[in-house]
Amino acid sequence: MSKILIRGIEALLTVNHDNAVLTDQSIVVEDDRISAVGPADQIEQQYKDQEFSKVISGSHRLAMPGMVDAHLHLSEHLGRALFPDQLSTRPWVFNWAKPLYAAVDTEAEYIGTLLAGIEMIKTGTTCCLDMGTQNDVGNTVKAITEAGFRCVTGRHAADVKPAKLPAHWTQEMIDHHFFPNHEVALEELGRSVREHNNSADGRVRVWVNIEGKEPCSPELHAGSRALAEELGVGTTYHIASSIEEARVSEEKYGMWPVSRLKEIGALGSNLVLAHVVAIRDEEIGYLAEAGTKVAFCPGTSLKIAKGATKIGKYPEMIDAGVTLALGCDGSAAAGSLNQMQQMYLMAGLFKDCRMDPFQVPAELALRLVTIEGAKALLWDDEIGSIEAGKKADIVLFNLNTPRLGALSRPHSGPGLLGHTRLRRHGPDRWAAAHGRPQASAPG
Ligand SMILES: [Zn+2]
Structure with missing residues (x-):
């Protein structure tokens, strides 16, 4: 059994129930779990x-839980800076992303996944929550296992060909992207879960993604959630x-997409919806009621002009008790897999647009x-905070650098988060919405 001591950590962001920020702490890790956290002298x-077996100095270090990316496409990792900057969602998907995916074979996917992990x-x-591969799930699971990160992945599926496809699409591309119907798709999705879920001693999970x-039928939307539950x-x-997607849905069904999901019985607590930029006030209530989670990708919104700050209601989702997590989406969309950038955007965009x-x-x-990312991935019993009993997914920042020096507020320390006053609309309001004890205000 390996036993590691991280001794005398200068600042520890536990992200526990009370959001405790502690100084001069030590952490003991036995195998892959945290067995003790406490004041350095006590430990x-x-x-x-x-x-x-190993002692790591926590001197000039800030420790926090490893971050969770709640929406990512490992398959597109070799596509960084490949697409033009001036694209809206539909041409992004059909003229660029899907042709890229069709060109990604198992070797490219394996190498891309290793690089993404690093x-x-x-x-x-x-x-991370990976949207999944259109190739062999076993190949992706192998790459994740070797790269060393924790992941939920799957066999990405669709079953409805859009009426109009770009002229350059070949039959081979069409066959690569679309199952003939939802039954065949669900069969394959179920098989991938049965064969590969809980690989790498439980570090790799497989979902019904x-x-x-529009590329998925109502039967596949509702069926994937039901199969996942089963x-x-x-x-x-x-x-x-x-x-645009909301307008098409309105035209076709007389309602926006989230309302449509509610109508077909597709909402549930084992579902993570990515983006959800076009949402009406009452639809936030549907998500909260069903326990459905949302993964917001700020970088993608900026790059593809989705309107997160103009029409998005992400702060309102948090207030309503919806589990909101953040994702990079992919190296093509966000330019990097650095969640610190997404956190920075989330902490600043809504301050600015709402003044x-x-x-x-x-x-x-x-x-x-x-922790909210961990909840979205249904994994918060084991990850998302630094507490005894949880997996030792811990990140250490070196504070002995010019960028992170003069640390008076650890949360702002990583150089990204800036303003932390917590009065009117701070975590107190958020905590109240979530039924948690109030976070202390620094004044
Ligand atoms: Zn995506």
Whole structure:
């Protein structure tokens, strides 16, 4: 059994129930779990006769839970800076993303996944919800296992060919992207879960993931969630990802996408919806009521002009008790897999567009990329905070650098989060909505 001591950590962001920020702490890790967290002198005393296989100095270090990326496409990782900057959602998907995916074979996917893993781990993300592969799930699971990160992945599926496809699409591309119907798709999705879920000693999970929106039938939307429930896993897909999608839905069904999901019985607590930029007030209530989670990708919104700050209601979702997490979406969409950038955007965008400095305080932004991400992935019993008994997914920042020096507020320390005043609209309001004890205000 390996036993590691991280000794005398200068600042520890636990992201626990009380959002405790502690100083001069030590962490003991036995195998892959945290066995003790406490004041350095207390841990020193408690373990004084014990041998450690490794001792890591926490001097000039800030520790926080490994970040969770709640919406990511590992398959597109070799597509960084490949697409033009001037694209809206539909041409992005059909003229660029899908042709890229059709060109990604198992070798490219394997290498891309390894590189994505390195990038995530190097920037503090230890877990992600991958939308899944259109190739062999076993190949992706192998790459994730070797790269060393924690992941939910799957066999990405769609079953409805849009009426109009770009002229350059070949039959081979069409066959690569679309199952003949929802039954065949669900069969394959179920098989991938049965064969690969809980790989790498439980570090890799496999869900019933589908693409969502127009390339998926109502039967596949509702069927994926029901199958996920039957198999004891989750599902995720894109929905309400642009105002154009909402308008098409209104025209076709007389209602916006989230209302449509409610109508067909597709909402549930084992579902993570990606983007959800086009949403009406009453639809936020549907999500809260069903326990459905949302993965907001700020970088994608900026790049593809989705209108997160113009029409998005992400702070309102948090207030209503919806579990909101953040995602990079992919290297093509966000330019990097660095969740710190998404956290920074989340902590700043709504302050600016609503001209309200109390929107999304730093402590809340941090929760969104840690414990709320873990909840979205149905994994918060094991990850998302630094507490005894949880998996040792811990990130250490070196504070002995010019960028992170003069640390007076640890949450703002990583140089990204800026303003942390917590009065009118801070975590207190958020905590009240979530039934949690109030976070203390620094004044
Ligand atoms: Zn996506």
